[in-house]
Amino acid sequence: MPTLTLRVITPDRIVLDEIVESVRLDGLDGSLGVLPRHAPMIAALDVGLVRYSGAQGARTLFCAGGFAEVHGDTLRVVTQASERPEDIDEARARDAEQRARERLRTGVEPSGEPLDVPRARAALKRALFRLQAKGYPAGA
Amino acid sequence: MASIRDLRTRIKSIGNIRQITRAMEMVATTKLRRFQEKAVASRPYSREITGLVTRMAAVMGEETRARPLFNPGRGERIAVFVVSSDRGLCGAYNSNLGRLLETWIKENAEREVDFFVVGRKGYQYLVRRGRNVVTYFADPPLEKVDYRAAARAARALADAFLSGQYERVVCFYTAFESVVKYVPTRMDFLPIESVPAVDEGPTASGDLILEPDAASIFDALVPRYLETRIYNALLESLTSEYASRRVSMKNATDAAKNMGNALRKLYNRKRQENITKELLDIVGGAEAVR
Numbered sequence: 001m002p003t004l005t006l007r008v009i010t011p012d013r014i015v016l017d018e019i020v021e022s023v024r025l026d027g028l029d030g031s032l033g034v035l036p037r038h039a040p041m042i043a044a045l046d047v048g049l050v051r052y053s054g055a056q057g058a059r060t061l062f063c064a065g066g067f068a069e070v071h072g073d074t075l076r077v078v079t080q081a082s083e084r085p086e087d088i089d090e091a092r093a094r095d096a097e098q099r100a101r102e103r104l105r106t107g108v109e110p111s112g113e114p115l116d117v118p119r120a121r122a123a124l125k126r127a128l129f130r131l132q133a134k135g136y137p138a139g140a
Numbered sequence: 141m142a143s144i145r146d147l148r149t150r151i152k153s154i155g156n157i158r159q160i161t162r163a164m165e166m167v168a169t170t171k172l173r174r175f176q177e178k179a180v181a182s183r184p185y186s187r188e189i190t191g192l193v194t195r196m197a198a199v200m201g202e203e204t205r206a207r208p209l210f211n212p213g214r215g216e217r218i219a220v221f222v223v224s225s226d227r228g229l230c231g232a233y234n235s236n237l238g239r240l241l242e243t244w245i246k247e248n249a250e251r252e253v254d255f256f257v258v259g260r261k262g263y264q265y266l267v268r269r270g271r272n273v274v275t276y277f278a279d280p281p282l283e284k285v286d287y288r289a290a291a292r293a294a295r296a297l298a299d300a301f302l303s304g305q306y307e308r309v310v311c312f313y314t315a316f317e318s319v320v321k322y323v324p325t326r327m328d329f330l331p332i333e334s335v336p337a338v339d340e341g342p343t344a345s346g347d348l349i350l351e352p353d354a355a356s357i358f359d360a361l362v363p364r365y366l367e368t369r370i371y372n373a374l375l376e377s378l379t380s381e382y383a384s385r386r387v388s389m390k391n392a393t394d395a396a397k398n399m400g401n402a403l404r405k406l407y408n409r410k411r412q413e414n415i416t417k418e419l420l421d422i423v424g425g426a427e428a429v430r
Contacts, residue, residue, distance in 0.1 A: 011185045011287040011371060012178075028360075029352040042192065043351035044360045067192055067361065070349075078188040080287065080364070 002036035006052055008061060008077045015082045016061065020054035023075055025068050032068070034075050041070040047125045049133055050077060060085060062133035064126055085133050093130040100124035144414065147407040151400060158396035164229070165389035171283070172319070172382035179316070179375040182287075186368040190335075193365045196358045197335045199350070208302060209362055210332050215305040217252045219274075221297055221329065221370075223313040223377040224262025226282045231388035233314065233322070233381050234261045240324040241312050254306070256297060258282065258374065274300070282378060290371035298366055301330045313373040314380040320387070322380035327373065332362070 006023055008016040023034045026048025034041075045068055050061040066079030100123040107115045197204055204210050222241065224234050245253065255273045257263045263276045275296060280289050301309050309330040315323045350357060 009184050009188055011182050011368070013181050014184060027351050028356060032351060039349055040347055041349035041351060042196065042357055043349075044357045065360075066364070067188075067357065069188075069192065076188060078185065078192065080291070080367075 003073055004034065004036040004038070005074045006050075006054075006077070007074060008050065008063070008079065008082050010079055010082050015084065018052075018054055020052045022053055024049075024051040025077070026050075026063070027068075034068075034070060036073065038070045038075070041068070043068045045077070045079065047122065048129055050082070060133050062088060062130050083130070083133070085135065088130050088134050090131070090134055093127050093134070096123060097127035097131070100127060144407065144410050147403060147410065151403045151407060154396050154400045154403065158393055158400065161389045161392040161396060165386055165393055168382050168386035168389055172379065172386055175375060175379045175382060179372075179379055182368075182371060182375060186372055189361070189364050189368050193335050193361055196354065196361055199348070199354050200358050203355070204335075204358070207359075207362070209298065209330060209366075212308060212331055213301050213304060213306045215303075215307055217254055217306050218248065219254050219256060219297065219300050219306045219309040221256045221293070221309065221311040222258065222262045222266070223311075223373055224257065224259030224265070225377075225381045226260045228261060229388065230381050230385035233384040234259075234265070236322075237262075237312060237314055237324040238265060240326065244310075244312075244326060254300075256293070256300070258293065282374075282381075285374050285378065287367070287371055290374050291367040293374075294367040294370040295363070297329065297370070298363065311370075311373055313377045316376040316379040316383070319383045322384060327369070329366070329369065332365075335365075 003019050004021070004023070006016060006018055006020045007014065021036070025032045025034065025043070026046045028044045028046050032043055045063060045066050047065045048063060050063045052059055052061075062081075062083045062085075063077060063079050064081040066077060066082075069076045069078070100120050103109065103115055103120045104117070104124065109115055220241075222237070224237060228234075253272065255266050255271055256275045256277070257266060257273055258277045259282055260278070263273060263278075266273050277289070277293055277296075280286070297309050300306060308328065311327040311329045313325055313327065315325040317323055
């Protein structure tokens with residue numbers, strides 16, 4: 001039976017290296033599904049989740065954007081940051097969410113400079129997806 | 141001539157110095173190991189990113205030439221990124237890099253140069269020499285440097301380059317070859333002249349699915365590529381710094397040990413001499429009385 005190895009690589013460590021049955025990724029243009037025997041692919045990823053099911057059932061990782069590459073029987077997710085739900089610091093994510101909302105509401109950076117809107121939006125998105133990976137409903 | 145009491149205080153203070161340098165040597169050893177581990181841990185990521193850039197550049201072909209990061213900037217000036225250390229007592233680590241930098245400055249004497257600096261020592265050095273330091277990345281302290289800090293620096297450099305003030309961006313750091321060999325190095329950072337050719341992984345073929353499309357992937361990839369290059373430069377420099385500090389602290393400890401031994405010998409001889417002299421006096425006195 002064909003298998004698929006999912007490897008999630010960040011600058012600090014290899015977060016995951018496991019044989020899985022299926023993976024769902026958040027691509028720039030929407031959700032991408034990868035099953036064993038997928039054709040070679042390179043995809044750009046958005047901030048979001050990596051959902052996979054393997055020997056231990058369905059699992060979720062937080063993924064701060066990056067790239068996915070399918071080559072042979074391996075799917076490599078190359079991202080700046082990725083965490084398992086149990087490693088996500090909920091209080092920190094909530095803090096980040098509050099800070100980002102505050103910045104977007106007031107329209108100024110804490111330093112007093114005009115707001116870098118795309119950056120604040122990205123920060124908010126990361127915080128929300130971290131919470132979602134932790135098991136809270138989307139957008140909560 | 142040093143009195144016996146002077147000798148005793150000197151021996152004592154050298155013993156103290158030795159204890160301190162030994163402690164610093166051990167701290168440097170621990171930190172060296174930590175940064176080496178960090179460097180090793182970062183390798184898979186930078187290898188993947190580099191591999192992706194290579195493959196995507198092949199897919200893009202001549203289209204990469206249309207991108208501003210791949211062409212010399214419109215400006216006249218040169219931006220220089222320097223990685224030095226926050227603290228001293230690390231041997232010739234900073235001065236070796238400084239020498240390479242000065243040679244380069246001499247070769248480009250007719251150009252206006254702006255500096256972007258990591259490390260307090262390098263910042264102080266450049267300011268003292270009246271160089272134009274545009275940005276000093278003081279936060280986070282070098283010891284706590286992580287990928288995010290590297291990404292910030294990389295973005296600052298890319299933004300400066302794209303602002304149109306600069307023709308190119310050059311990076312000076314210390315490459316780590318082994319625990320006893322660290323080489324001051326110049327790296328051409330921007331424009332990206334060529335992407336490394338790595339022969340691994342799938343090459344561009346008609347079968348490769350690109351999601352959403354080659355240009356989007358490539359444009360998202362290039363900043364990550366620049367970040368990993370800065371991150372590598374930072375980690376290699378830090379590893380070199382602590383390796384250099386460890387060696388120089390070890391040398392200091394050894395020197396203190398030798399000096400302590402020499403002084404102790406001298407001290408013992410003096411003490412012996414005094415005793416002999418006193419004995420002679422006593423014997424002489426006793427003879428006279430008889």
